[in-house]
Amino acid sequence: MKKEFILYPIVGLLSLLFMYAAIAKTMDYGFFVSEMSKSPLLMKYDKQWLAPGVLxxxxxxxxxxxxxxxxQSGLFLSFFVMLLFTLYLSTLYFFYTNIPCSCGGILGKMxxxxxIIFNAVFTLLAAAGVMLYKTNNAK
Structure with a gap:
């Protein structure tokens, strides 16, 4: 089976996820920044730079x-960001009691x-995309 038949859906799913997340946060930007400000892990960072940076x-x-x-750069960045988001959520969940969620839309309702499981699955998809892309273009 050609690797493109697996790689393209992975790229599509990652694109859809990041586009949805960015648009949902942008549409309710005030809520996004407000919830981000409540995060015990992000309190010391300037939200005027962090929020637009995330978007x-x-x-x-x-x-x-x-x-x-x-x-390929998009796949690497997807993997890194999904890993970072998964570790961030896991740290909040396992080590803090007041855990706001600045994710917008459906993602914020989970x-x-x-x-965490959803993010871990997308982290694995991004990792698979990186590996498939490397082996597919190693010729």
């Missing part, structure tokens, strides 16, 4: 995944265990 990275991932020449 910028999410939109950047979508752009990178959209073009063949930048797809329970923390469900959200």
């Amino acid at each position: 910028g990275v999410e939109f950047l991932i979508v752009a990178l995944l959209s073009f063949a020449g930048t797809r 329970s923390y265990p469900t959200h």
